[in-house]
Amino acid sequence: MNRRLKRAALFFCLALIVAACAKAAYTGRSQLLLISEGQETQLGLQAAQDVLKTEKKSSDQIQTERVKRVGQRIAAAANKPEYKWEFHLIEKDTVNAFCLPGGKVFVYTGILELATSNDELAAIMGHEIAHALVRHGGERMSMALMAQLGGQAASIALGAGTSNPAVAQAFSQAYGMGAQVGFLLPHSRAQESEADEVGMILAAQAGYEPSGALSLWRKMDAYSSKKGQTPPAFLSTHPPSKERIKDIQAKMGAIRTRYYQQALLN
Numbered sequence: 001m002n003r004r005l006k007r008a009a010l011f012f013c014l015a016l017i018v019a020a021c022a023k024a025a026y027t028g029r030s031q032l033l034l035i036s037e038g039q040e041t042q043l044g045l046q047a048a049q050d051v052l053k054t055e056k057k058s059s060d061q062i063q064t065e066r067v068k069r070v071g072q073r074i075a076a077a078a079n080k081p082e083y084k085w086e087f088h089l090i091e092k093d094t095v096n097a098f099c100l101p102g103g104k105v106f107v108y109t110g111i112l113e114l115a116t117s118n119d120e121l122a123a124i125m126g127h128e129i130a131h132a133l134v135r136h137g138g139e140r141m142s143m144a145l146m147a148q149l150g151g152q153a154a155s156i157a158l159g160a161g162t163s164n165p166a167v168a169q170a171f172s173q174a175y176g177m178g179a180q181v182g183f184l185l186p187h188s189r190a191q192e193s194e195a196d197e198v199g200m201i202l203a204a205q206a207g208y209e210p211s212g213a214l215s216l217w218r219k220m221d222a223y224s225s226k227k228g229q230t231p232p233a234f235l236s237t238h239p240p241s242k243e244r245i246k247d248i249q250a251k252m253g254a255i256r257t258r259y260y261q262q263a264l265l266n
C-alpha cells in the first residue's frame with residue numbers, strides 16, 4: 001500500500017472511530033461503541049434463551065412476584081420502550097444477578113439472602129439494569145473487538161451483523177457466556193462506580209430509598225470477608241470494598257434530594 005492509500009485508510013478508520021464515540025446515558029461520559037444497541041439487544045435475547053434453558057426458575061411465587069414488581073418499577077423509571085423487559089428469579093443458592101442487553105433480568109435466590117428489603121433488592125437490580133442501559137457490555141465488546149482486530153475493528157464491526165464470528169466472540173468475551181452462563185466478566189472500576197450511581201438514581205426514581213445500596217453493599221462486604229468461605233463469582237466481579245461504600249455514601253445525599261424526594265411526590 002502506498003503512503004497516500006495508507007493515510008486514506010487511517011483517516012477512514014479514525015472517522016469510523018469518531019462516529020462510534022457516544023456519550024453514556026445519565027453521566028455523559030464518552031464511550032467507544034463499535035456495535036449498535038440493536039445488535040447488542042439481539043445478542044442479549046439469544047443469551048437470555050440460553051440462560052433459561054440452563055437454569056431452573058424458582059417455584060417461590062411470592063419472591064418471583066417481588067422480583068417482578070421491583071423490576072417493573074425500575075423499568076418504568078428507565079423509560080426504555082425499545083427494551084422487552086423480563087424479570088426471572090432463578091432457583092440457585094448463589095449470590096448472582098445480571099441484566100442482559102434488551103432488558104432480560106435474572107436474579108438468583110442466593111442474592112435474596114442479602115437483599116432482604118425491597119430497597120436493597122432495588123439497589124442490586126438498579127445496578128445491574130444500569131450496566132445494560134449505559135451499555136457497559138457494548139463498551140467491553142468494542143474493546144474486545146479492538147484487541148481482536150486492531151484497526152480493522154471499527155470498519156468490520158460497524159457494518160457487521162450479529163452472526164459475524166468476531167462480533168459473536170466479542171459478546172461471549174464480554175458476557176462470559178458459554179463456559180459458565182450468567183457469570184459476567186468483571187467491569188472496570190469506572191463502570192462499576194457508574195452502575196452504582198445510575199442504579200441508585202433508577203431505584204430512587206422508582207420510589208426506593210437510596211440507602212438500600214449502602215446497607216446492601218455493607219452486607220456484601222461482611223459476606224465476602226467471612227473466613228473459610230470462597231466468595232461467589234459475583235463478589236469477585238463486584239468487589240464490595242470500603243472505597244465503594246464510601247463512594248455510594250458520598251453520592252447518596254444528592255440522589256435522595258433530587259430523585260427520591262421527587263418520586264415521593266408523584
Ligand SMILES: [Zn+2]
Pocket residue numbers: 127131187192195238
Ligand atoms: Zn456491576
